[in-house]
Amino acid sequence: MxxxxxxxxxxxxxxxxxxxxxxxxxxxxxxxxxxxxxxxxxxxxxxxxxxxxxxxxxxxxxxxxxxxxxxxxxxxxxxxxxxxxxxxxxxxxxxxxxxxxxxxxxxxxxxxxxxxxxxxxxxxxxxxxxxxxxxxxxxxxxxxxxxxxxxxxxxxxxxxxxxxxxxxxxILPTGWMAAENAEIQPDDTVAVWGCGPVGLFAVQSALAMGAARVIAIDHYPHRLALARMLGAETVDFRHSNVREALLEMSGGIGVDAVIDAVGMEAHGFAIDNMIDVAKQKVGVGADRASALKQAILAVRPGGRVSIPGVYGGMTDKFPLGALMEKGLQIRTGQTxxxxxxxxxxxxxxxxxxxxxxxxxxxxxxxxxxxxxxxxxxxxxxxxxxxxxxxxxxxxxxxxx
Amino acid sequence: MHRQSRRSWPKLAALGIGLVAIPAVAFGVASSRRRADIRSDNAPGFTARRSFGSFDVVGRSVTIRKPRDELFRFWRDFSNLPEFMENLDKVVPDDTESGRNTWFIRAPAGKTFAVETRVVREIDNELIAWRSTPESEIETEGRVTFEDAPGERGTRVGLIIAYKPVGGVAGKMLAKLLRRSPELQARHDLKRFKMLLETGEISTSARCRTDHGATQQASSHTDRNEEQA
CATH class of the missing domain: 3.90.180.10 (Medium-chain alcohol dehydrogenases, catalytic domain)
Structure with missing residues (x-):
């Protein structure tokens, strides 16, 4: 064959x-x-x-x-x-x-x-x-x-x-489980990093589960347009400061739940991400986790972090303090x-x-x-x- | 039931032929026999960060979602063991003495050698322990225990094998074979037992039947890699 x-x-x-x-x-x-x-x-x-x-x-x-x-x-x-x-x-x-x-x-x-x-x-x-x-x-x-x-x-x-x-x-059940793992409540604002297929299905699922607002983050215009078509608001990380934008869009509270539909090969300009790119290239195996790090800083205290994005190894400079001090819940896994x-x-x-x-x-x-x-x-x-x-x-x- | 099986162990140790207190410790012997300096917690003895002298001791537990009696019965028929024990070619029961078996173990280079064992203790649906006979070239003993797991989780199965390589060609071969990675062998065998009883088959990722044989060879290749690592 x-x-x-x-x-x-x-x-x-x-x-x-x-x-x-x-x-x-x-x-x-x-x-x-x-x-x-x-x-x-x-x-x-x-x-x-x-x-x-x-x-x-x-x-x-x-x-x-x-x-x-x-x-x-x-x-x-x-x-x-x-x-x-x-x-x-x-x-x-x-x-x-x-x-x-x-x-x-x-x-x-x-x-x-x-x-x-x-x-x-x-x-x-x-x-x-x-x-x-x-x-x-x-x-x-x-x-x-x-x-x-x-x-x-x-x-x-x-x-x-x-x-x-x-x-x-x-990808459909993966997007659905991502939204389920975000434990969406009726008045919630949910932010989704990555408007690839899983991210788009997560947007669709979050809205179907009753999220008041979904904010999708990416930098590809066509992918952002698809997210808008599904009913999301969008933030282009090449144009706007994502953390500041999310804080303002949620009236200073922070978004209630975040979904990292990006995973280990995140794009981004942050210096730690560039170091991680270099490490992946030389085979050190550090996962590029800039989307996840940003999501953890953006979510409100007591909020939920859902990770459908794939990771395989270790990552550096993980914001562990933010995770604990803000009392976040993390749910993840293969679907x-x-x-x-x-x-x-x-x-x-x-x-x-x-x-x-x-x-x-x-x-x-x-x-x-x-x-x-x-x-x-x-x-x-x-x-x-x-x-x-x-x-x-x-x-x-x-x-x- | 758990306590009971532990209490029974000194009796087995008392039956001991060449077995000293060292593997008995590894098997989690009850308090009367233990020494305070080596039994300070509830962890299984074989997980201790210490050596057992001339004996190598390996142990592993799995939880199998099947009733205790079904698993016990399957194991009690020693001729079933080669279905999931990779290096075991066959087990032949002795017609003249119940509980006495000859294990034919595959060694490298296509050789097979025999180990005589006798069941030295058996508690219905709880425990089977066997030990090599004095005539056997290989000094070894093993114990498998069956306990109810909480709720509907089935049965916790524990396997512990202690062996003392002795002289002779067969002894050296067994040593080589088992020391290649005894933990890995016990772990693999017990996982195959779980697969077989829980799913009715042993998983393979081979795509075609010819690859299937190759995969099994690759598994012994993995053993060697682990040893090198």
């Missing part, structure tokens, strides 16, 4: 590789019809996530058709399913309390040691990511082996097309996708949530490398790239 493989920093290519096979009884094989490039794929692309190996197949946002099932799979051949990016067994302590991304059994034993050493506990399995999370072959491919297929994949009705439901695999799937699918069916506005580009899988490069370098216009393995390479008409 054809698949997008990681070869090195900012080096990905579509290769012919061996087809996946059923290995364990609960497995299924999915023929991919749509798969997206995620902002966190850019962290892999940039080589800032550890333990990615040449030849690894990337992609953790995908959906498709069931073509093969193991003896214990509950899926049926021909079913259309969206697959959560987190792999969960459904039977361990964490799965049973709906903390699916902390599944204790989905990361193979021999792969657990690294994250156990780094984080104190092993991570759960994730498709197409790092060997820290299992080293599973990802969804930017024609076929994927999906373990625990009786737990993760969600069957979707035929009257919803791929573009309407694909983002249930990651417990399976917890939200049914409710969010229902909202999509009712027309309460639209996700298709996000898609800026649709490409054949063969042009995935071009998709990565453009998504990385032209962030103003390349908002979300969906790859279609079945799309005719010559007929990529919708490429903007």
């Amino acid at each position: 054809r698949a997008l493989t990681w070869q090195g920093t900012q080096d990905v290519q579509v290769d012919t590789v061996a087809d996946p096979e059923i290995i364990n009884p609960r497995d299924a094989i999915i023929k991919v019809t749509s798969t997206a490039i995620c902002g966190s794929d850019l962290h892999l692309y940039d080589g800032v996530i550890p333990m990615v190996k040449p030849g690894d197949i990337l992609g953790h946002e995908f959906m498709g058709e069931v073509v093969e099932t193991g003896a214990s799979s509950t899926l049926q051949k021909g079913q259309r399913v969206v697959v959560p990016f987190t792999i969960s067994c459904g039977g361990c302590f964490h799965c049973k309390i709906s903390q699916f991304s902390a599944c204790e059994n989905s990361n193979p034993v021999e792969k657990q040691d690294a994250s156990e050493m780094l984080y104190g506990h092993p991570m759960g399995g994730i498709f197409g990511y790092s060997h820290l999370t299992g080293g599973y072959s990802g969804g930017q491919a024609e076929y994927v082996r999906v373990p625990f297929s009786d737990v993760g994949p969600l069957a979707v009705p035929d009257h919803l097309d791929d573009d309407q439901v694909l983002f249930l695999s990651d 417990h996708v399976q917890r939200y799937l049914h409710d969010l699918l229902a909202k999509i069916e009712e027309g309460a949530i639209d996700t298709t506005f996000l898609i800026s580009h649709r490409l054949p899988l063969e042009e995935a490398a071009y998709g990565y490069k453009s998504f990385k370098e032209e962030q103003n216009n390349w908002i979300k790239v969906v790859l279609k393995p079945g799309m005719d390479a010559s007929g990529a008409a919708s490429r903007a």
